[in-house]
Amino acid sequence: MSQTTSYASTSDAARHGDEPLLQVRDLKVTFKRQGEEPFVAVDGIDFDVRPGQTVGLVGESGCGKSVTSLAIMGLLPKRGNRVEGEVLFNGTDLLKLSDSDMRDRRGQELAMIFQDPLSSLNPVVPVGLQVAEVLERHKGMSRKAAMVVAREMLDKVGIPDPDRRLKDYPHQMSGGMRQRALIAIALACEPRLLIADEPTTALDVTIQAQILTLLKDLVRETGTALIMITHDLGVVAGLCDEVNVLYAGRIVERAERHPLFEQPRHPYTNGLLESIPKLEVGRGERLNPIPGSVADNLPWTSACAFAPRCLNALEVCREQTPQLEMDFGRALRCFNPVEVAR
């Protein structure tokens, strides 16, 4: 991926000294369906995001990364689930806010972009209005003023001929342009936190690179903090200051980008990196996928959930719950971490 060529870090010391913008504390989301066992999708997650920082949430599908982001945004369906813990945004617990207070903040202070740009845009409303309506709502602008800003936003996210595109409908745009439009919507009110849930998964590889570069430039320019949710380590390598690796609803490893890529300690992180094809490896050599699937998980309450798939698993991994412990600037949840440098 082309992002990996640019390692210019957005993390300067001054920013990292700031108070955290977002503090997620022991976040737990339980889904309850009638006649079924409750399912714990997110099982006590803690992480911080500082102003201007880009934090990755990485893991396979079903690890709880999307549910975490929806819980932060207050977008989980009202029925059929329980959300516990704290989501402190600027010191205010978002989980305790009323519906209307949360509605005032969404789109204004915290915004989100989603995976599928076609289905995430309303097919029967012109794109310009879909950008302008956020400004009307949160900035109290008139339709006319909001349209002027909407035009600027489309221009800013690199949509050519923005005057014409304002009147276009989503089906008249390409996939990449739609995702740009969604980014314009999300950034219209200059939010302090942007959550991007797999923003490039539904796009062509060449477009993926463009969108990631755009996101990176925009968050750096505006000082917006970014939570990047992805299963793609290439995205993480190009974008994130800090990475949280999730497995079965818990964080198993957290580190800054460079240490994580240079020396993954958790066998799961290591497995994720090993399963990426590398050019320098000779032909005919096999890839190393992680064996098994999420279905093999053990319960965190009495073991390490990853143990059945883990190459480093010991007896203790199946009998005790590993805790998230600090280890030379990184957090690690493992009894038998990977020792050798890659």
Next chain:
Amino acid sequence: MLRFIVRRLIQMAGVVVVLSLLLFLWFKALPGGTVSAMLGERATPERRRELEQALGLDQPLWVQYWNYIKRVATGNFGPSNGVLPGRDAFEVFLSRFPATIELATLAILIAVLIGIPLGYFAARRRDSWIDNLSVMGSLVGVAVPVFFLAFMLKHWFAVELNWLPVSGRQDPTMDATRVTGFFVLDGILTQEWDAAWDALKHLILPALALASIPFAVIFRITRASVLDVVEEDYVRTANAKGLTSRIIRGRHILRNALLPVVTTIGLQTGALLAGAVLTERVFSYTGIGQALAIAIEVKDYPVLQVLIMAAAAVYVVVNLLVDITYAIIDPRIRTR
């Protein structure tokens, strides 16, 4: 948009031509043909031949069809021989048409104005008592035959409670001025408010009976469609933008959810005529439905032809309106 409408108009002209051909062939195929229909089975061969020549029935089929089209286009269907014997069939139609339009319009208005809001409401409060109750109510609406409902309404609200008139279009002692033939509209135009009010009172019960099925269908389609749309990603996006629930409801949910409903309204409006036949009978309401019932009973073919053509024309026009509405709501149709 204009190109879209023109294209639809051409398509519809095609539909009307095909229908006229079918009607023409149908009347040709009637037992004994046109001549027997007009003279009876026991006419002498000479009389038959005379009439055949007079009507041009000895000419080739395509000439006959062309003559038929010319007559139909000028509204010349021949004299009625049953509904209002001796009167021109087209005139019979014109005198009855406004009554049914009035009735059908009110019925569809009732069905839409109750069906759509209730459908939305039931979907947003899925599985609540109000949802269950209205789903059950709509089932009853489809299941109960229209004529039975008409009888019940008439019995309770007109005969027992005496709140509304039992039958007819207007109290004959009103001596209201006629302008358009639409009695409610006439009353408003001439500012004879009591006449308009009286005509409206006569409309309520038959319109309610006629509205029962369209209401039930519109309600159920709206409910199902809203349930689908609220699960869509773009509604989640709208929520992520923190938009007010008014904007989310109108611009993001209903504008998408109403697309299938618009189609349904069109189809139901077309189907109203079937219900009107029975309802107008029960309330002795002198509209098209009643004329149609009589025309079939007494084999009044001229009137029957006008009515079938008219029903088709209404259907075609309503569906053109539906297509235009659809194109206004959904840009994907418009720009294709």
